[in-house]
Amino acid sequence: MKNKNKYIIIFTMLFQAIIISILNGIIWNSNTLNIIEENIFFNYILTVIIVITxxxxxxxxxKFSYYEKKEAEFKLIKANMKNTEELINLLHSQRLEYLTHIQSIGALVYLEEYEELSKYLKGISKNYRFNGGIISAGHPALTALINAKREIAREKNIFFYTRIKQKLNCMNIPSWDLCILFSNLIENAIEAASMTEGKKWMKVVIDYYNNNFVFEIENTGQMENNIMKNLFKQGNTSKASSGRGYGLYISKKILDKYDGSIDIKNTDIGTVLCTVTLPREVGNYNEEVS
Structure with missing residues (x-):
């Protein structure tokens, strides 16, 4: 249905362009200009046609812009679902891995193969990737999102630090909007950090001040001034990935919807710091982000 609507819009615009081209041809025809000047009714019809087209x-x-934004939102939601699925699969595989190690260790102890047990434990400590447990943000959807993004960051050799000073169990913003908002911001931080030289890291801090939740997302790297100026404009992007040009634009719209704010700046230590502020209590906002 979405593609059908796009084709209808494109066809309508092409049809209108053809009509305007025909009218231009008639107007610029020297023989017809005299008729147009003498025919008031024709002038009126011509004006109406131009206004209507x-x-x-x-x-x-x-409409075209609306469908593009909806497609971008759909892709972001799809990405969030994929991240959650990856997190579930990761936890499931780790559980199986734990059971396998426990069974192997138990068997070696039972057989009194202590030398082999020592080698086995050294192999585990050397090769096993410690995941640091599950980060809890006090909000189920955001907890899943942060943990999924952390695994994505680690796959790209990015150190992912978190500091949860305040749980979000009292926040009443819908999970849908909250995940779209922070998915965009964290993904941008991961991508920016992955392109830097040296140690790559990012940090997510959740705090609470003056009845407002404060979120800080910091990553290695610096942002160019020309990108900074147009950061929240519709369609603006420094990346070629599809739909990403609407990411920060949609995030800003969500923040405006809930009376929140966002500030992104370069720091003196060679990082980019994004600070998001959201009120603890928000009204019942049913209007659609557009």
Missing amino acids: TTLIFISLK
Whole structure:
């Protein structure tokens, strides 16, 4: 249905362009200009047609932009679902890994193969990737998101630090909007950190001040000034990935919806710091982010 609507809009715009081209051809025809000047009714009809086609083009462009944003939102939601699924699979595989190690250790102890047991334990400590346990943010959806993004960061050799000073169990912003908001910001931080030289790291801090939740997302790397100026404009992106140009634009719209704020700046230590503030209590916002 989404693709069908896009094709209808494109066809409408092409049809309107053809009509305007035909009218331009008629107007610039020297023989017809005299007729147009003498025919008031024709002038009126021509004006109406131009106004209508211009209006239709404007509406079509708005619709086209709307469907593009919806497609970007769909891709972000799909990515969040994939991250959650990856986290579940990771936990399941780790559980099986733990059981396998416990069974192997138990068998070696039972057989009194202590030398082999020592080698086995050294092998585990050398090769096993310690995951540091599950990070709990006090909000189920955001907890799943942060842990999934942490695993993605680690796959890219990025150190992922977290500091949860305040749990989010009292926040009443819908999970849908909260995950879209922070998925965009954390993904941007991961991608920016992955492109830096030397030690790559990022940090997520959740705190609480003056009845506001404060989120800090910091990563290695610096942002160019021309990108900083247009950061929240619709379609702006420094990356080629599809739908990403709407990521920060949508995040800003969500923050505006809940009376929140965002500040992104370069720091003196060679990092980019993103600070998001959201009120603890928000009203019942049912309007759609557009």
